Amino acid sequence: MAFELLESLSLPGDPAKANEDSFGHDAGAAVVLDGATPLGERLMPGPSDAAWIAQFGARRLLAHLRDGDGARKALRGALADTQKSFEALRRMPPEEIWQTPCASMMLAVESDEGAEFLWYGDCAALVQQGDGAVIVVGENFDKRAAEAQRAQKIAREKKLSPAADLSRPEFLEVLRAARNRINSGNSWLFSPEVKAAAHASRRVIRLAPGAMLLLMSDGLLALASDYGAYSADSLMAAAQGKGLAALGAELRAIEAGDPGGDKFPRFKKSDDATALLLKVT
Numbered sequence: 001m002a003f004e005l006l007e008s009l010s011l012p013g014d015p016a017k018a019n020e021d022s023f024g025h026d027a028g029a030a031v032v033l034d035g036a037t038p039l040g041e042r043l044m045p046g047p048s049d050a051a052w053i054a055q056f057g058a059r060r061l062l063a064h065l066r067d068g069d070g071a072r073k074a075l076r077g078a079l080a081d082t083q084k085s086f087e088a089l090r091r092m093p094p095e096e097i098w099q100t101p102c103a104s105m106m107l108a109v110e111s112d113e114g115a116e117f118l119w120y121g122d123c124a125a126l127v128q129q130g131d132g133a134v135i136v137v138g139e140n141f142d143k144r145a146a147e148a149q150r151a152q153k154i155a156r157e158k159k160l161s162p163a164a165d166l167s168r169p170e171f172l173e174v175l176r177a178a179r180n181r182i183n184s185g186n187s188w189l190f191s192p193e194v195k196a197a198a199h200a201s202r203r204v205i206r207l208a209p210g211a212m213l214l215l216m217s218d219g220l221l222a223l224a225s226d227y228g229a230y231s232a233d234s235l236m237a238a239a240q241g242k243g244l245a246a247l248g249a250e251l252r253a254i255e256a257g258d259p260g261g262d263k264f265p266r267f268k269k270s271d272d273a274t275a276l277l278l279k280v281t
Helices: 049-066 071-089 140-158 169-179 194-199 218-225 232-241 244-256
Strands: 003-011 021-026 029-035 103-111 114-120 124-128 134-137 201-205 212-216 273-280
Touching: 003 021, 003 029, 003 244, 021 049, 021 273, 029 049, 029 212, 029 273, 049 071, 049 103, 071 103, 071 114, 071 194, 103 124, 103 212, 114 124, 124 232, 134 201, 134 232, 140 218, 212 218, 212 232, 218 232, 218 244, 218 273, 232 244, 232 273, 244 273
Parallel strands: none
Antiparallel strands: 003 273, 021 029, 029 103, 103 114, 114 201, 124 134, 124 212, 212 273
16 A cells, blocks of 8 residues: 555645645655644744744654654654754743644554554544545544634634734733643643654554545645535545645635634634645555
8 A cells, every 4th residue: 555645735824924834745654744823932943933843743754654663653753853853952941831832743654454544633634435435534623613612702802803813912821821731631732742652643544545535734624624615525525626726725715705703713814724635556
């Protein structure tokens, strides 16, 4: 079994800012990482700490997999590399957890058991065998509904537009408090913390040649999870029929038509949106 890349897409939420999503792929693996939007000053070199961890993480995951590591061992190695680099390059140690760069992730790896998926946060994968129903890997739909409710609640309390921007002081206190809870309980993310490897969610699906995979950050899956333009099944069909670029254009048109988040409550007008469409060969 191998993964053939048919198409990729990665759109910044704001063309004037860094794209904080990243992706990587080869014949045996594919990964999408979505860096969590920074809530304060940068600690790392580069355009943003979120962009740094997403790009670094994708590179190191593929490097360990190419060395022959299995999925979980490769993840542990990539997290160890991330921790080492973070401690060596940061301007100062973080005073609170919210300052630590972190990312959601969806990783698919070819294995003897089938396609092995490991993930954190709200990245997702859609899997389709032949003409069968689409399998959703990840918890994105539940997480996104909760996120929309949270954005709407905070906006009402602060008397702001739901998409007023995460950097607004009225939002920061609440968002930082939530970010301080990562890497504890059930809230683990790809971060400079080796022990996070044991807490990645896992699923294995046996795939036959011809099966299709669509790996996404939450920014692109928002077409289904947030905006209701597609179901999981119709989104997979559209990715294969229209292509990812067309879906990206639809996504941005919906957001441009609701810039304040009144119809679709969210913390910013547009998020980075990344997707990989792959075929099993």
